[in-house]
Amino acid sequence: MNLKKRERNLAYKLMAPAMIVLLIVALYPLGHVFYTSFTDRVFAGARDAEFVGLENYHRLLAMTVEELPPVIDDDTGEQQIDDDTGEPVYERPIRVLPRDPHAYRELTTFSLFGNRYVLGARTPNFIRAIGNTLYFTIVSVFLETVLGLIIALVVNSEFKGRGLMRATMLVPWAVITVVSARMWEWMFASTRAGFFNMLLDRMSLIDRAIPFLTFRPMQIPAMIAIDVWKTTPFMALLILAGLQMIPQELYEAARVDGASKIRRFFSITLPLLKPSIAVALVFRTLDALRVFDLFQVLLSRSRYSMASFNYYELVANRNMGLSSATGVIIFIIIFIFAIMYMQMLGVED
Amino acid sequence: MVNFNERPLKSALFLLMLAVIIVYLLFPFYWAINSSLKSESQLFMTPATMIPRDPVTLEFRPYFDNYIHIFQSGQFVRGLRNSVIVATLATLLALSVGTFAAFALGKLRFRGKTASLYVILAMTMFPQVTILAGLYAIITRLPLGTVPGMIFSYLIFTLPFTTWVMTSFFKDLPIEIMQSAQVDGATPFQTFYKILLPLTAPALVTCGLLAFIQAWNEYIFALTFTSIDPGARTVPVAIALFTGEAAMQEPMGETLAAAVVVTIPVVLLVLIFQNRIVEGLTAGAVKG
Numbered sequence: 001m002n003l004k005k006r007e008r009n010l011a012y013k014l015m016a017p018a019m020i021v022l023l024i025v026a027l028y029p030l031g032h033v034f035y036t037s038f039t040d041r042v043f044a045g046a047r048d049a050e051f052v053g054l055e056n057y058h059r060l061l062a063m064t065v066e067e068l069p070p071v072i073d074d075d076t077g078e079q080q081i082d083d084d085t086g087e088p089v090y091e092r093p094i095r096v097l098p099r100d101p102h103a104y105r106e107l108t109t110f111s112l113f114g115n116r117y118v119l120g121a122r123t124p125n126f127i128r129a130i131g132n133t134l135y136f137t138i139v140s141v142f143l144e145t146v147l148g149l150i151i152a153l154v155v156n157s158e159f160k161g162r163g164l165m166r167a168t169m170l171v172p173w174a175v176i177t178v179v180s181a182r183m184w185e186w187m188f189a190s191t192r193a194g195f196f197n198m199l200l201d202r203m204s205l206i207d208r209a210i211p212f213l214t215f216r217p218m219q220i221p222a223m224i225a226i227d228v229w230k231t232t233p234f235m236a237l238l239i240l241a242g243l244q245m246i247p248q249e250l251y252e253a254a255r256v257d258g259a260s261k262i263r264r265f266f267s268i269t270l271p272l273l274k275p276s277i278a279v280a281l282v283f284r285t286l287d288a289l290r291v292f293d294l295f296q297v298l299l300s301r302s303r304y305s306m307a308s309f310n311y312y313e314l315v316a317n318r319n320m321g322l323s324s325a326t327g328v329i330i331f332i333i334i335f336i337f338a339i340m341y342m343q344m345l346g347v348e349d
Numbered sequence: 350m351v352n353f354n355e356r357p358l359k360s361a362l363f364l365l366m367l368a369v370i371i372v373y374l375l376f377p378f379y380w381a382i383n384s385s386l387k388s389e390s391q392l393f394m395t396p397a398t399m400i401p402r403d404p405v406t407l408e409f410r411p412y413f414d415n416y417i418h419i420f421q422s423g424q425f426v427r428g429l430r431n432s433v434i435v436a437t438l439a440t441l442l443a444l445s446v447g448t449f450a451a452f453a454l455g456k457l458r459f460r461g462k463t464a465s466l467y468v469i470l471a472m473t474m475f476p477q478v479t480i481l482a483g484l485y486a487i488i489t490r491l492p493l494g495t496v497p498g499m500i501f502s503y504l505i506f507t508l509p510f511t512t513w514v515m516t517s518f519f520k521d522l523p524i525e526i527m528q529s530a531q532v533d534g535a536t537p538f539q540t541f542y543k544i545l546l547p548l549t550a551p552a553l554v555t556c557g558l559l560a561f562i563q564a565w566n567e568y569i570f571a572l573t574f575t576s577i578d579p580g581a582r583t584v585p586v587a588i589a590l591f592t593g594e595a596a597m598q599e600p601m602g603e604t605l606a607a608a609v610v611v612t613i614p615v616v617l618l619v620l621i622f623q624n625r626i627v628e629g630l631t632a633g634a635v636k637g
Contacts (some may be wrong), residue, residue, distance in 0.1 A: 018450035029483030
């Protein structure tokens with residue numbers, strides 16, 4: 001056998017165990033999930049699963065818009081006005097939304113061109129889960145990038161104790177996500193025994209304690225706050241690594257040419273940082289889209305992320321078919337984001 | 350170097366900024382320690398106190414029973430034991446299988462190499478939640494036991510990660526080392542085993558540490574797979590589901606004591622290996 005052939009054979013032998021493992025832990029379950037998503041399989045169910053086509057996907061994603069007719073007052077023949085609010089009264093969404101062959105439930109109502117409409121979905125919780133996850137992802141990744149950039153720029157200047165600073169940055173990253181969720185849960189406690197309510201009260205900003213984790217408008221921002229705390233340092237470290245690869249001579253040359261500090265930042269630092277930021281962004285976005293720990297621990301079933309919806313559908317409702325379809329949809333959404341990023345930022349290899 | 354004497358105002362601002370960042374990063378952890386040293390009545394004092402104080406006299410009085418309780422309760426100790434077993438074995442398995450593959454990908458020439466690299470890279474970004482239902486079905490059907498099932502399923506994220514990072518380390522090793530070994534009559538495997546492996550030992554430590562932390566952190570698989578086997582719960586699951594002796598009240602003090610106990614060793618490890626970790630993280634990400 002010649003050397004080249006021997007090398008190739010060795011390579012295949014070395015690769016084989018890894019490929020076999022990946023086949024069993026990733027490819028096979030992926031195929032299983034894809035297949036199950038077209039069936040009505042129930043976990044530990046007695047009867048055989050049947051092929052249901054796209055029913056699971058339809059159930060998760062089907063939405064409809066219906067016009068809400070105004071409620072006409074029998075006496076005046078005009079639209080009723082609510083006595084308390086002074087708003088015109090429309091038909092209740094539940095009476096307008098289709099019930100056959102599938103029941104739709106209200107997601108939200110809105111007005112357009114003087115008419116009132118209701119947006120209904122077969123599984124409003126999943127549509128909301130997608131919305132919650134996107135909201136969480138976009139805001140948290142944005143904040144993490146901006147804060148990470150600031151921290152990286154601060155830590156990049158030379159000062160005594162820089163090593164210590166960098167070590168400190170690793171602390172939030174090293175905390176288990178579930179643990180950080182419980183730590184913040186206590187800081188968000190709904191009385192002044194919680195840190196934030198105590199602080200806001202001390203600063204006389206609130207009259208009454210805010211129940212951050214049960215008050216709907218505050219729920220997602222609370223999740224974002226925890227995630228930003230935990231992952232900004234990671235972002236900063238990645239950006240810092242990029243900063244340190246920028247040759248100092250460029251700054252020297254720019255200074256000689258009389259470029260201002262701000263000019264140097266926008267003409268040298270930012271463009272040269274673009275690849276590092278891009279990679280960090282991709283990693284963080286793909287990670288944030290599958291957020292599970294924070295939502296499951298702190299909000300359980302009061303508000304879902306895509307992943308926690310999947311989990312409850314599987315473990316609590318034992319609905320394997322629907323859960324599998326959820327998994328496939330998450331996969332597709334993350335895939336779309338990955339492609340979009342590659343296109344937008346021109347990241348190659 | 351920032352000169353603190355030349356521009357006093359500027360350096361004061363800089364120091365202030367540093368201080369804000371440090372407080373922001375460390376405060377939640379301080380608050381957890383502070384609260385874990387409070388008894389039930391101290392925890393629910395309003396307004397909350399910055400250090401554990403006696404509810405009546407307001408003197409400094411830390412309370413250590415939370416720490417004693419968690420070590421007496423079976424669920425936490427069992428969780429620690431399960432986590433150590435699962436994370437260690439998942440890491441060792443990934444390192445051994447991954448290093449072989451990484452050597453091939455980093456240093457050998459063979460057909461299908463680029464494709465394999467792409468597969469590994471794609472796998473590092475693979476959303477684990479997608480296959481939750483599939484893995485659950487497999488693990489409950491195989492007579493494997495929950496703990497081995499978890500170890501095996503954790504390979505889905507530890508293996509692509511270690512392979513990818515180790516590949517980049519192997520690639521960076523100068524080819525001359527291999528060539529001179531070949532000239533001396535060493536087979537490629539001998540080159541790998543006797544020369545390259547010792548050289549990559551530091552990389553293995555870094556990579557292993559990062560994989561270990563990922564496995565130590567893992568929650569969704571552990572929660573799902575142990576839903577029918579509470580004895581196999583790992584630390585994150587135990588802490589998420591912490592219940593006290595009294596069913597009515599959530600034992601926040603004990604939960605936070607557990608949080609502090611599991612965080613300190615990892616933080617120490619991370620601080621000891623900080624340079625290596627930063628290197629490993631950037632190798633895993635920037636080069637990916």
